[in-house]
Amino acid sequence: MQHVLTTDRLELRPVAAADLADLLAHWTDPDVRRFLFDGEVLTAERVAGAIADSERDPVCGLWLVRERATGALAGTAGLRPLEDVGVEVTYSLSPPFWGYGYATEAARAVVEHALGPAGLPEVLAEVDEGNTASIAVVERLGMTPFETVPGLLGPMIRYRRIANG
Numbered sequence: 480m481q482h483v484l485t486t487d488r489l490e491l492r493p494v495a496a497a498d499l500a501d502l503l504a505h506w507t508d509p510d511v512r513r514f515l516f517d518g519e520v521l522t523a524e525r526v527a528g529a530i531a532d533s534e535r536d537p538v539c540g541l542w543l544v545r546e547r548a549t550g551a552l553a554g555t556a557g558l559r560p561l562e563d564v565g566v567e568v569t570y571s572l573s574p575p576f577w578g579y580g581y582a583t584e585a586a587r588a589v590v591e592h593a594l595g596p597a598g599l600p601e602v603l604a605e606v607d608e609g610n611t612a613s614i615a616v617v618e619r620l621g622m623t624p625f626e627t628v629p630g631l632l633g634p635m636i637r638y639r640r641i642a643n644g
Contacts (some may be wrong), residue, residue, distance in 0.1 A: 480620040491492035491588055494530050501552055502526050510574045513574050544585045556585040558593055567603045582616045590620055592641040601641045608634040
């Protein structure tokens with residue numbers, strides 16, 4: 480994945496091997512991973528694998544989200560396969576960046592890219608039933624729920640947004 484995405488306040492740059500330490504620190508923060516990775520603490524090898532996968536895939540992949548004004552790493556956003564159902568938007572933010580609308584702004588950039596230039600017919604999201612902050616984000620993105628499935632840590636609600644919908 481090679482596309483840099485920008486918003487009014489954020490720059491989303493595709494991850495690269497040089498980002499391993501930053502990404503590992505971000506994804507191992509207990510507050511960040513509360514609703515990510517089903518409670519699994521990621522190893523450097525697993526994060527390096529995610530970076531390599533992102534570098535190889537022309538559509539699915541991961542962006543580092545930075546504030547444009549400061550260059551500070553706020554989090555991540557990305558697209559990944561969701562089982563055999565479709566492509567899912569993902570995002571994570573570090574606690575100092577919560578409450579400013581950055582998750583919605585970053586996820587919107589990714590969804591618009593996916594449904595526009597990347598040519599996907601729809602984008603999905605899968606959210607833990609208790610993750611009210613992420614439910615609010617996907618609803619602000621215009622996504623609608625279509626099913627609830629069992630997850631390792633409890634029910635997961637699946638959402639979708641259809642291109643031109």
